[in-house]
Amino acid sequence: MVLLSVSNLKKYFPLQKSFIERVISRRKQYVKAVDGISFIIREGEVFSLVGESGCGKTTTGRLIVRLETPDSGKIVFDGKDITFAKEKELRPLRRKMQIIFQDPYASLNPRMTIGDAIAEPLIIHGIADKREAREKALEMLVNVGLTPPELFYKAYPHQLSGGQRQRVVIARAMILKPKFIVADEPVSMIDVSLRASILKLLMKFKKDFNLTMLFITHDLAVARLISDVVAVMYLGKIVEIAPVDELVENPLHPYTKALLSSVPTIVPQMKREKIILKGDVPNPINPPSGCRLHPRCPLAIERCSKEEPKLKYVGNNHYVACHLL
Amino acid sequence: MNIVNAILEKLKTMGLLRNSNALFKAGIIIVAGIIILSALAPLLTPYSPIVGTGDELAPPSLKHPMGTNNLGYDMFSRVLYGARTVLTVVVSATLLSMAIGVPLGLISGYYGGKVDRAISIVMDSMYAFPSLILALAIAAVLGASLINAIIAIAVVYVPTYFRMVRGQTLSIKSLLYVEAARALGASDSRIITRYVFPNLLPTVLVVFSMNIADAILTEAGLSFLGFSVPPPTPDWGADLRVGHSFMLAGYWWLVAFPGLMIMLLATGFALIGEGLSDILNPRREAVG
Ligand SMILES: Nc1ncnc2c1ncn2[C@@H]1O[C@H](COP(=O)(O)OP(=O)(O)OP(=O)(O)O)[C@@H](O)[C@H]1O
Numbered sequence: 001m002v003l004l005s006v007s008n009l010k011k012y013f014p015l016q017k018s019f020i021e022r023v024i025s026r027r028k029q030y031v032k033a034v035d036g037i038s039f040i041i042r043e044g045e046v047f048s049l050v051g052e053s054g055c056g057k058t059t060t061g062r063l064i065v066r067l068e069t070p071d072s073g074k075i076v077f078d079g080k081d082i083t084f085a086k087e088k089e090l091r092p093l094r095r096k097m098q099i100i101f102q103d104p105y106a107s108l109n110p111r112m113t114i115g116d117a118i119a120e121p122l123i124i125h126g127i128a129d130k131r132e133a134r135e136k137a138l139e140m141l142v143n144v145g146l147t148p149p150e151l152f153y154k155a156y157p158h159q160l161s162g163g164q165r166q167r168v169v170i171a172r173a174m175i176l177k178p179k180f181i182v183a184d185e186p187v188s189m190i191d192v193s194l195r196a197s198i199l200k201l202l203m204k205f206k207k208d209f210n211l212t213m214l215f216i217t218h219d220l221a222v223a224r225l226i227s228d229v230v231a232v233m234y235l236g237k238i239v240e241i242a243p244v245d246e247l248v249e250n251p252l253h254p255y256t257k258a259l260l261s262s263v264p265t266i267v268p269q270m271k272r273e274k275i276i277l278k279g280d281v282p283n284p285i286n287p288p289s290g291c292r293l294h295p296r297c298p299l300a301i302e303r304c305s306k307e308e309p310k311l312k313y314v315g316n317n318h319y320v321a322c323h324l325l
Numbered sequence: 326m327n328i329v330n331a332i333l334e335k336l337k338t339m340g341l342l343r344n345s346n347a348l349f350k351a352g353i354i355i356v357a358g359i360i361i362l363s364a365l366a367p368l369l370t371p372y373s374p375i376v377g378t379g380d381e382l383a384p385p386s387l388k389h390p391m392g393t394n395n396l397g398y399d400m401f402s403r404v405l406y407g408a409r410t411v412l413t414v415v416v417s418a419t420l421l422s423m424a425i426g427v428p429l430g431l432i433s434g435y436y437g438g439k440v441d442r443a444i445s446i447v448m449d450s451m452y453a454f455p456s457l458i459l460a461l462a463i464a465a466v467l468g469a470s471l472i473n474a475i476i477a478i479a480v481v482y483v484p485t486y487f488r489m490v491r492g493q494t495l496s497i498k499s500l501l502y503v504e505a506a507r508a509l510g511a512s513d514s515r516i517i518t519r520y521v522f523p524n525l526l527p528t529v530l531v532v533f534s535m536n537i538a539d540a541i542l543t544e545a546g547l548s549f550l551g552f553s554v555p556p557p558t559p560d561w562g563a564d565l566r567v568g569h570s571f572m573l574a575g576y577w578w579l580v581a582f583p584g585l586m587i588m589l590l591a592t593g594f595a596l597i598g599e600g601l602s603d604i605l606n607p608r609r610e611a612v613g
């Protein structure tokens with residue numbers, strides 16, 4: 001069953017211009033952070049969104065949990081159209097969908113104890129009274145491996161390490177037993193040696209609660225480990241979506257191939273054409289015409305610079321947006 | 326305030342107040358000292374501050390450590406009891422300003438929009454007036470009394486709290502932990518009271534003590550001009566007013582002691598404020 005469906009979602013951020021620039025040119029400029037993306041996430045699935053820095057992954061996640069309002073498009077969550085839902089209507093829904101941010105240092109209120117932070121969602125949604133909430137928070141502290149729980153309950157965020165804080169953030173998100181969670185690069189700011197344990201913890205909750213997850217990462221190797229489906233994003237567009245094994249064994253988009261070439265450890269025994277892209281990611285303010293990859297793509301043909309490729313179905317639940325197919 | 330700041334600067338450059346803890350402690354000692362002395366006034370002096378001793382314009386002596394004034398009131402007694410008046414007026418006034426300015430700043434900063442613009446315009450135009458002039462204008466309209474002096478001073482300092490709280494609210498509101506609270510489903514009022522307010526509380530405390538220092542000078546100014554408590558209520562500013570006409574005749578003790586006390590108490594609160602802001606700031610940064 002489909003839990004989340006996103007269609008043709010767009011979010012442009014107006015560019016802050018200096019006074020002089022505004023006088024010279026009246027034209028408003030935009031960062032096209034998310035520019036017409038569509039996908040579905042089925043119940044119980046881990047759906048990874050992969051792409052380089054600045055391609056719009058975080059914006060997509062924030063749009064889906066409606067911390068940001070889309071410019072256009074449609075988001076249907078659990079049968080409800082929440083695209084333009086007001087904050088008041090969203091509040092009860094937030095019990096079912098949670099987000100874990102990239103930065104565990106900034107995600108916690110410095111003046112609230114760890115225990116209160118974890119108990120907070122129960123109190124916000126009127127699920128438990130103070131005493132019950134405390135009990136549950138203590139239980140949750142044990143579940144995320146912060147023991148002895150009484151000690152951590154009274155601690156303040158600045159007394160914890162990054163890894164411990166992210167465990168607190170996970171506990172806070174999971175105490176509501178949500179259906180759906182957006183995990184935005186949850187381990188990228190954590191010490192490398194601790195990443196695996198935090199991912200394991202996330203996957204444990206995933207299994208226990210039959211969670212559906214949108215996992216955002218720039219690391220295909222991590223996506224490979226935990227996802228069912230992977231979508232590859234480039235400059236505000238999704239260029240390829242496929243089940244994880246299919247994507248790794250049979251990548252069709254040149255950008256996906258290039259990403260895979262840069263992580264040879266994924267499938268080392270496979271012989272495949274290496275694609276090395278020319279230059280750097282262009283400015284998202286004036287993205288290239290046609291296919292956004294064409295100036296960097298070694299395989300580009302004339303059509304690529306003129307016409308924008310649509311996401312096409314190529315079998316095996318595999319979708320690609322490329323003129324060469 | 327400028328005089329007080331100048332004194333603080335001087336003390337700092339002289340190396341007497343190198344660390345903020347020392348600042349804070351010095352302030353606490355001064356303020357606590359004055360509060361204790363005024364509380365113990367009946368034990369420290371046999372004279373009433375509002376009954377003449379029959380001994381007029383007597384210079385400082387063992388009997389009258391700060392001399393007597395033109396009506397024969399014991400100045401030491403008036404200084405001690407005057408502290409009660411000053412502290413009552415100034416502390417109630419600043420608490421009142423805080424009680425009005427802080428919620429207004431929170432609402433304005435958090436919700437923004439038209440409400441914010443309307444409140445901001447009123448506050449900014451009030452802020453543009455020098456505090457004493459504004460307090461005078463209000464006190465002149467309301468009439469001279471203890472309560473009116475409190476109201477006049479309270480109104481004057483509302484914009485101080487408003488501006489600080491609004492600015493802080495704007496920056497705290499955009500922080501990730503506030504977003505996170507919104508993602509949890511927290512209501513606006515919960516975000517304001519549990520996430521924004523506790524994080525600006527340290528700054529409010531700093532402004533509070535700085536503000537008391539400033540309000541002491543404003544109160545002194547008001548009563549010097551005859552717009553605070555009516556005579557013969559003991560009050561430092563009022564005593565300055567009486568004393569200044571006897572200055573040239575050489576009766577220096579009529580102004581020296583009340584004047585010194587005004588400076589001392591204001592400096593005490595300013596020191597507490599300075600110390601607090603130093604003590605509270607680094608930790609806030611470390612916490613992130
Ligand atoms: N609130 C905002 N205002 C203006 N521009 C924004 C805003 N949020 C994001 N952007 C811009 O939108 C683009 C996409 O940003 P986004 O954070 O979604 O990328 P990302 O894929 O998550 O990158 P990263 O891997 O660095 O986290 C970037 O160019 C960014 O500068």
Ligand SMILES: [Mg+2]
Nearest residue numbers: 057058059102
């Ligand atoms: Mg991001």
